[in-house]
Amino acid sequence: MMTLDKKYRDELTIALRMHEISGRRVGEVLAEVEAHVAETGEDPVEAFGRPREYAAQVAAQLDRATGKRSTMEVVASGAAVAALAMFGSDYLLDGLFADTATIPYTLKDTVALLTMLVLFVAGTMLFFLAFTAKARNQIYAGVAVGAFGLAIVSQIVIGSVFDDVTPLYEMPRWAAIAVGAVFALGVIGMLTRAIRRGRVVYPKAG
Template sequence: MKQTTDYHRLAPSAEKDWVEAFVLEQRLLGVPGDRIGDALAVVESHVAESGEGAQEAFGEARAYARQTADGRKVDDLAPAWVAGVVLGLLGMLVTLAGVSPWLAGEARLEITLGWVATLVLTLAGAGALVLATETVLRLAVDRPWAGAGIVAAFFVVTVVLAVALRQPVADVPVVAVVVVGAAMLALSTALELREVLRGEVEDPILGPGETAPLRRVTGSGVLTACLMPLLTVLLVTLDWAVTALA
């Protein structure tokens, strides 16, 4: 039986909001897609036969999801994917740090304490994502404005550090900085594309008897893998335009 992408097909008799809340909680708990599908099939069987609503029969969706998850926690993120994201972010920061003085005609880049602090904060953020995946995901889902505020605060702090901590710690060729940044971006894209091709990023929700579709490269998957290089190109273009107009 071929699997379709809408998991509501597995419990059409249950309330749509209940099903969405149940699936989201199970995803946050790291339950595999096939087990989520089995649980939805059980819900559908009971609701269809009894005439009860899912809320009435099984209680609050998120509580029932935690009950049937058997104490599971969010699975570890794929190491290659995490490495790709971290390298991509660092590569973008390094490339932009080298491009600005290059466009201004400078041959060397003075690395300051603020620049080093920015890299350290970036690595710390990546570490938080890996070590506290469930907490980060719940914040993004349950309190999106708080999550957006934290991201905004991160960028504000990095700017303040860059301005306040101007003490030089090293002096390196601008070309070397740009080359290193571009290499990090290329490696990050390669790592993330490999995970997309392997299908490690996706875990489809399957009902009983359904089989996973053939793995194929989707436009959204490629776009996600290439996001950091594309953002870097956009920011470099803006930097060049500002420099040219100055």
């Protein structure tokens, strides 16, 4: 009895996950491919196509009810995790290591964080498109790298343009620590949920 090649299975698993397909549905797809190969002995590439191509075909047939998150849901959850991580780490570290009882946040601080957030989320989404789009993959990858590079350059530009002296708002140390900790817990909770959703679960026999 022929078994599915580990390389093909691993590549297909990653490709399916790139399309934000649930772990349960990924398990069903893998089980179907493995069963077909075992029964027919056919090469999986000839039977189903290359992993990325077959993953795109599977994703096109799914919706939220059948195991695939919508694009808006993916973008929203990604932006939420990034925002909680960036602002949470900033507040938490400032609160833990500040020398004063009150921490000032300037216009430069706020604009720098928001710009980093937008470009980071955009770069991440483009990175996923580079692995899931049927065409122009290299263009998406190039623009994603450009977005990450621009995020770094923007911090230098913002530092020289925006006011870094006058406080836009202030926060007590204890509040910064508390808000940072809550945001960190939010990130942990969302990532834990994503890990559980993405865990591959094979269908039960019988």
